[in-house]
Amino acid sequence: MPALWWRLWRSGYVGRFRREARRFSRIIIGVHVVYLVLVLASLGAALGLAALIPAETAWRFLAAPPLAYALLAGLMKLTRGRPLYVPHLVDDTTFTHAHAGGAEAGMAPRLSAxxxxxxxxxxxxxxxxxxxxxxxxxxxxxxxxxxxxxxxxxxxxxxxxxxxxxxxxxxxxxxxxxxxxxxxxxxxxxxxxxxxxxxxxxxxxxxxxxxxxxxxxxxxxxxxxxxxxxxxxxxxxxxxxxxxxxxxxxxxxxxxxxxxxxxxxxxxxxxxxxxxxxxxxxxxxxxxxxxxxxxxxxxxxxxxxx
Known part of the structure; x- marks a missing residue:
């Protein structure tokens, strides 16, 4: 996600998008900000839980990334992404820009069919x-x-x-x-x-x-x-x-x-x-x-x- 938004910002897409889609762009950008906050919060919670593991356990902080992923996935499943349908719009954004560059190889045969x-x-x-x-x-x-x-x-x-x-x-x-x-x-x-x-x-x-x-x-x-x-x-x-x-x-x-x-x-x-x-x-x-x-x-x- 960071690489995608860096590309969009660097190419001037974000400015054009905000001019043409004044409301929609607020939703898309806002949802990604919310998603970033949730990712950081999940990582912070995971690090906090990892700190509870005895200090002599050398690998304790290595458990933080998968634990953060599990926390984030659980939150998304529990709330279904509501009220902003965060996972849906994040996935949709990723698909849209991957499709723009032809990276969604599976789409071509489906469209032709x-x-x-x-x-x-x-x-x-x-x-x-x-x-x-x-x-x-x-x-x-x-x-x-x-x-x-x-x-x-x-x-x-x-x-x-x-x-x-x-x-x-x-x-x-x-x-x-x-x-x-x-x-x-x-x-x-x-x-x-x-x-x-x-x-x-x-x-x-x-x-x-x-x-x-x-x-x-x-x-x-x-x-x-x-x-x-x-x-x-x-x-x-x-x-x-x-x-x-x-x-x-x-x-x-x-x-x-x-x-x-x-x-x-x-x-x-x-x-x-x-x-x-x-x-x-x-x-x-x-x-x-x-x-x-x-x-x-x-x-x-x-x-x-x-």
């Missing part, structure tokens, strides 16, 4: 919808880019294809200097007119990155000017009060993970975004993309974040 599964559905269904929530937002783009590389005509043969990113964290990966392959994939996908792209954003979600267009946020040039109905991505903004009741929000507002996953649940409002209606409702998702692009009248966000 998923791409083939999606490709096989063309012509067999009314429409194809690929949904990426949170970290799956950048994995979904990689899958579809692989598919288009293998079959450039995918999405043009009568079966509508749509990618839906929900609570996405695309710049989390894309801002890493080692993520050259991903940025290239993102740039290609941004130009892939045959596949629709809907970005469902929740400004109240601290575990997503939603400040501006994810393509621009990753430092890529904006796609050519296109009609509003073909904007990439089309944007659908969600109000948390449309998803849960006021009473439920009072108890959940500080549970950031529960709110993050609230986007994948049904809503209390019958007229707002509803995930169940998205995947099982009567309106085709590709039609929703067009409608969202035409209805999005929110003020444009600046290309450069101050």
């Amino acid at each position: 998923f791409a083939e599964r999606i490709r096989a559905a063309e012509g067999q269904v009314n429409e194809i919808v690929v949904i990426g929530h949170s970290s799956s937002s950048f994995l979904g783009i990689e899958v579809l880019d692989r598919l288009l590389a293998a079959d450039p005509g995918f999405g043009t043969r009568g079966t509508p294809v749509t990618f839906v990113s929900i609570g996405s964290v695309i710049p989390w990966l894309g801002l890493d200097e080692r993520a050259e392959a991903f940025r290239a994939a993102l740039g290609r996908f941004a130009q892939a007119r045959a596949i629709g792209w809907l970005d469902i954003r929740a400004e109240w979600d601290w575990l997503s990155i939603h400040l501006r267009n994810p393509v621009a946020a990753c430092g890529l040039p904006r796609p050519p000017q296109v009609p509003p109905s073909e904007a990439r991505p089309a944007v659908l903004r969600v109000n948390v009060r449309d998803l849960v009741t006021k009473e439920a929000l009072r108890t959940r507002r500080y549970n950031l993970f529960q709110l993050h996953f609230q986007l994948l649940m049904s809503a209390v409002s019958e007229t707002s975004f509803d995930y169940v209606a998205l995947v099982a409702g009567p309106e085709p998702v590709h039609a929703l993309v067009r409608r969202a692009a035409e209805d999005d009248d929110a003020p444009a966000l600046p290309e450069e974040v101050v």
